[in-house]
Amino acid sequence: MSLSIKEIRIEYRDKPVGMGEKKPRFSWKLPSEWGDVFQSAYRLRVRGGEVNYDTGKVKSRKSHLIEYKGTPLAPETHYDVFLDVWDNRGNKAHGQTYFETGLLDGFVKETQFIAPATSESLSCSEIFTEITIEKPVVRARAYATALGMYELYVNRQKADDLCFAPYWTDYRHTLEYQTYDIAPLLWEGKNEVCLRLAKGWYRSELNGKRDNYGTESAGLAELHVDFAGGERFVLSTNETWRSRRCFIADSEIYHGETQDFTADLSAEYPVKEIQYDKSRVVAQMSEPCRVTQRIKPVCLIKTPKGEQVLDFGQNLVGVVEFRIQGERGQKVMLRHAEVLDKEGNFYTENLRTARAEDVYILDGTEQTLHSRFTWHGFRYVQIIGAEANVEDFTALVIHSDLTPAGMFTCSDERVNRLAENIRWSQRGNFVDVPTDCPQRDERLGWTGDANVFAPTAAFNYDVALFFRKWLNDLRAGQADDGSIPATVPSLNGSIAAAMWSDSAAMIPWEMYLAYGDTRFLADSFDSICRYADKLQSMCGEGGLIRSGHQFGDWLAPDREECGYTKSGATDMYFIANVFYLRVLEIARDAADILSFTEKRKEFAARRRALLSRIRREYFTVTGRMVCETQTACVLALHFDVAPARFRSKIAHTLRENVERHRGKLATGFIGTPYLCFALADNGMYDLAEKVLMDDTCPGWLYEVKMGATTVWERWNGISMDGELYDPEMNSFNHYAYGSIGSFLFRRVAGIERLAPGYARIRINPHLTAGIEEASAEFECPYGTIRAGYCVRGGVVAITAELPPNTAGEVVLPSGTVHAVGNGKFRFEEKTDADLKPHRFDMDSKVGDVLDDERAFRAAREIAPEIFGGASEMIRPMTFRRAASYGGEEMAVKMREILRYINEAIEKQQ
Numbered sequence: 014m015s016l017s018i019k020e021i022r023i024e025y026r027d028k029p030v031g032m033g034e035k036k037p038r039f040s041w042k043l044p045s046e047w048g049d050v051f052q053s054a055y056r057l058r059v060r061g062g063e064v065n066y067d068t069g070k071v072k073s074r075k076s077h078l079i080e081y082k083g084t085p086l087a088p089e090t091h092y093d094v095f096l097d098v099w100d101n102r103g104n105k106a107h108g109q110t111y112f113e114t115g116l117l118d119g120f121v122k123e124t125q126f127i128a129p130a131t132s133e134s135l136s137c138s139e140i141f142t143e144i145t146i147e148k149p150v151v152r153a154r155a156y157a158t159a160l161g162m163y164e165l166y167v168n169r170q171k172a173d174d175l176c177f178a179p180y181w182t183d184y185r186h187t188l189e190y191q192t193y194d195i196a197p198l199l200w201e202g203k204n205e206v207c208l209r210l211a212k213g214w215y216r217s218e219l220n221g222k223r224d225n226y227g228t229e230s231a232g233l234a235e236l237h238v239d240f241a242g243g244e245r246f247v248l249s250t251n252e253t254w255r256s257r258r259c260f261i262a263d264s265e266i267y268h269g270e271t272q273d274f275t276a277d278l279s280a281e282y283p284v285k286e287i288q289y290d291k292s293r294v295v296a297q298m299s300e301p302c303r304v305t306q307r308i309k310p311v312c313l314i315k316t317p318k319g320e321q322v323l324d325f326g327q328n329l330v331g332v333v334e335f336r337i338q339g340e341r342g343q344k345v346m347l348r349h350a351e352v353l354d355k356e357g358n359f360y361t362e363n364l365r366t367a368r369a370e371d372v373y374i375l376d377g378t379e380q381t382l383h384s385r386f387t388w389h390g391f392r393y394v395q396i397i398g399a400e401a402n403v404e405d406f407t408a409l410v411i412h413s414d415l416t417p418a419g420m421f422t423c424s425d426e427r428v429n430r431l432a433e434n435i436r437w438s439q440r441g442n443f444v445d446v447p448t449d450c451p452q453r454d455e456r457l458g459w460t461g462d463a464n465v466f467a468p469t470a471a472f473n474y475d476v477a478l479f480f481r482k483w484l485n486d487l488r489a490g491q492a493d494d495g496s497i498p499a500t501v502p503s504l505n506g507s508i509a510a511a512m513w514s515d516s517a518a519m520i521p522w523e524m525y526l527a528y529g530d531t532r533f534l535a536d537s538f539d540s541i542c543r544y545a546d547k548l549q550s551m552c553g554e555g556g557l558i559r560s561g562h563q564f565g566d567w568l569a570p571d572r573e574e575c576g577y578t579k580s581g582a583t584d585m586y587f588i589a590n591v592f593y594l595r596v597l598e599i600a601r602d603a604a605d606i607l608s609f610t611e612k613r614k615e616f617a618a619r620r621r622a623l624l625s626r627i628r629r630e631y632f633t634v635t636g637r638m639v640c641e642t643q644t645a646c647v648l649a650l651h652f653d654v655a656p657a658r659f660r661s662k663i664a665h666t667l668r669e670n671v672e673r674h675r676g677k678l679a680t681g682f683i684g685t686p687y688l689c690f691a692l693a694d695n696g697m698y699d700l701a702e703k704v705l706m707d708d709t710c711p712g713w714l715y716e717v718k719m720g721a722t723t724v725w726e727r728w729n730g731i732s733m734d735g736e737l738y739d740p741e742m743n744s745f746n747h748y749a750y751g752s753i754g755s756f757l758f759r760r761v762a763g764i765e766r767l768a769p770g771y772a773r774i775r776i777n778p779h780l781t782a783g784i785e786e787a788s789a790e791f792e793c794p795y796g797t798i799r800a801g802y803c804v805r806g807g808v809v810a811i812t813a814e815l816p817p818n819t820a821g822e823v824v825l826p827s828g829t830v831h832a833v834g835n836g837k838f839r840f841e842e843k844t845d846a847d848l849k850p851h852r853f854d855m856d857s858k859v860g861d862v863l864d865d866e867r868a869f870r871a872a873r874e875i876a877p878e879i880f881g882g883a884s885e886m887i888r889p890m891t892f893r894r895a896a897s898y899g900g901e902e903m904a905v906k907m908r909e910i911l912r913y914i915n916e917a918i919e920k921q922q
């Protein structure tokens with residue numbers, strides 16, 4: 014058997030061009046056709062320019078993130094990478110790739126940010142110049158960026174398929190430039206180079222304010238053209254360029270874009286220099302946004318109000334492209350919405366002040382149009398001013414173009430839809446920055462939402478670079494007192510609120526675990542220490558946090574049971590102290606990994622002291638908790654805050670609470686990510702599966718049942734009868750509750766990491782009632798992991814696949830543990846587990862059946878004499894018992910209700 018190498022990556026990228034990393038790291042994977050493959054040695058060579066780097070043959074199993082240690086890399090240089098790998102069976106393989114560095118020393122002094130010099134206030138404009146090419150071009154690169162957004166055109170052709178560049182960084186610290194290969198676009202003779210400028214994040218309204226970073230959009234570009242014979246031509250943006258208006262009259266992130274094809278664009282203006290510190294300009298750090306999918310409408314709807322509305326069948330993020338031949342001057346407007354209201358009319362109230370309207374003034378020719386510097390979160394599009402033909406419209410799905418990493422599937426289509434909804438919400442909210450929502454007048458990098466979702470995000474897509482870039486901005490925005498921006502890039506001040514601000518420590522830690530990349534810890538360590546000190550400074554009496562702003566268990570339904578605030582019923586300072594404890598643990602462990610011995614000791618001592626203070630304050634001597642909400646119990650168990658001797662009592666309290674909520678969750682942003690884990694890991698998998706599979710409100714499958722195609726902000730965003738919740742905060746594309754995704758991967762399918770970066774793996778699928786078959790695959794730094802179970806005829810089959818260079822164990826449902834190397838494994842054992850979807854019968858409790866709104870409605874219709882009014886008294890009874898009060902006629906009606914609900918359950922499987 015021979016060995017080969019797949020996927021050589023340089024700083025997580027495939028053949029990067031314009032790379033800004035001065036000490037890049039190399040990673041590769043070995044194919045896994047056969048088992049127990051371990052690398053025994055590697056040799057890495059890098060050649061290009063003056064560099065001739067050779068590691069020699071290094072005896073090592075390491076195949077991930079091996080740092081370049083040669084002489085400094087030169088700017089704009091092509092480097093070839095040669096890799097040899099030996100395995101434990103004496104095989105050798107060879108692989109090859111390359112990378113090209115960017116402007117490692119920055120832009121030249123002569124290159125200036127330029128903007129149109131006109132008294133007119135231009136929302137969008139073009140800056141342009143001509144160059145004459147007289148010799149054959151060997152290589153041509155453009156390095157460009159803008160204060161605002163831009164598109165680069167060479168001879169009227171767009172230089173790349175990027176959308177929304179340059180991306181959203183804290184422009185007071187950092188601005189990214191993009192690198193383009195423009196050789197294919199140049200021709201001999203005169204060439205026009207043009208930057209189309211728009212407002213972007215730099216000037217668009219964000220968080221209630223326009224011009225957050227500056228009042229004028231400006232472009233910066235440098236073209237480096239190499240001719241045969243070694244001659245080089247450099248073109249810089251400077252005062253010799255000219256400018257003009259653009260057919261895009263206006264473009265705003267929240268409000269949409271207006272394109273006017275009748276406008277007179279002939280006037281030209283000079284340009285002027287705009288001051289911006291060029292030392293802040295760095296190479297693009299993460300994946301750009303692109304169109305990743307094109308979707309046709311599923312139908313055209315005429316609403317009761319007479320609106321023409323296209324339904325794309327999926328709540329998505331991007332823009333609509335359409336083909337039209339209209340009259341010159343004809344105005345066509347596209348409005349965007351996530352849902353229709355109860356009556357089926359177009360509904361935009363939940364967008365709040367975001368207009369989300371694209372307007373086109375046609376020139377009378379046949380045109381194919383879409384907006385360029387804005388995007389919308391929508392499923393429905395209202396067309397005004399033209400007849401809507403389904404075949405002329407296409408939705409362009411746009412987001413950060415990340416590499417897919419994982420996929421969960423199972424025998425229950427509703428759960429598959431949930432997994433898909435989570436992926437769609439990630440796509441829609443990973444538009445360069447992890448945002449809370451993509452549609453209303455917000456779209457901000459809320460730290461809490463990102464923190465809640467990060468573990469799931471890393472299962473769905475490769476998010477290493479995405480979060481690395483975002484964490485740069487988090488640190489850049491950290492206040493002098495150590496507090497963390499509420500939204501990143503920072504726009505609205507800094508706070509120290511549990512879960513939200515803890516993303517400063519928890520996300521680097523999560524990324525370290527997901528990718529085994531200690532740079533996440535090294536880069537953030539100082540920031541974590543400063544944040545931990547900030548938390549310490551907030552401690553009052555008894556050394557605990559007792560005051561200060563907190564979001565609490567955001568949007569938890571348990572508070573809605575008794576009051577109407579958004580913070581849930583859990584004691585918010587209990588939450589704050591538990592998360593402070595978590596930050597100290599991360600600081601301690603990061604110090605350990607980075608070999609900061611003194612710091613490790615300091616944080617270990619601080620953690621011990623805080624833990625005993627929390628225990629004294631929040632736990633009674635008999636093991637009750639001061640606050641016994643689901644979230645409080647979940648945190649006590651999941652974060653190991655409860656004294657060991659109280660764990661079973663607290664688990665019991667949690668069980669009682671969940672049962673009191675009729676097997677439903679009552680958690681918000683804080684408790685939801687950990688609820689099912691806390692149940693599963695404390696002997697209550699029966700409840701974890703009940704909560705997971707419940708399709709009534711609040712619950713994940715309720716949304717699915719209501720036709721959701723993304724994850725909602727609120728459990729009760731739409732009521733059973735189609736009523737929409739208060740539009741003030743009712744997004745239908747919020748990924749926070751999508752945090753259940755990691756439970757599907759880690760517990761249901763059973764992919765569990767035993768060492769950072771998945772160097773060791775446990776496969777431990779959990780048989781889940783209602784799911785007869787489940788499986789997941791996940792691309793970890795070493796290759797593909799697969800795991801799953803299938804129950805048929807009293808036998809459960811467990812499948813497992815571990816990639817080369819890893820090892821671990823497979824745990825069977827009976828508890829038997831098999832130590833394994835890597836390769837494909839299948840184990841079978843007998844089981845008496847019946848995972849068939851639950852059916853109700855005469856011995857089912859009335860309350861359990863009526864929890865399903867469909868059953869409740871059927872019951873009211875079929876037997877109004879019993880279920881028409883309050884039915885609280887009979888809820889604890891079985892159907893058989895309840896029927897005994899009404900004779901045979903009543904028993905018939907009861908059976909009819911049961912048949913109805915069982916059929917409904919059958920249909921949805």
Ligand code: BGC
Pocket residue numbers: 449450455459461462564747
């Ligand atoms: C966002 C949330 C966010 C919260 C914090 C909301 O408007 O959409 O998801 O975390 O504000 O206040």
